[in-house]
Amino acid sequence: MATYRLDRTAFKAHxxxxxxxxxxxxxxxxxxxxxxxxxxxNSIAFNYPEGNPPKLDRTAFSTRARSNG
Structure with a gap:
């Protein structure tokens, strides 16, 4: 999966x-x-096409049952 970074040159100080x-x-x-x-x-800041954000990598997360102990 591609790494997206904030494009700090897309903004100016006010x-x-x-x-x-x-x-x-x-x-x-x-x-x-x-x-x-x-x-x-967000599309400008993270340099992805407007209306086509990157997909969430669901393999990076896991779930587990909570025990009522």
Whole structure:
């Protein structure tokens, strides 16, 4: 499975005032639009095609029964 890393060159630093302006804009969006923005930003940050995120490697996890001891 491919290793995905955060592309730190895709973002720029903002002042506190600029960041506050962005927050007020996104707070006006409904939750579906905010989820779309988050999905887009994740695709940019981790360098995968938008709408086609990498699959979860389910072999990396295991389950076991809990004992009631």
């Amino acid at each position: 002042t506190v005032n600029e960041a506050a302006d962005h927050a007020s804009y996104y707070k006006k969006l409904d939750f579906v639009e905010r989820l779309k923005v988050a999905a887009y930003l």
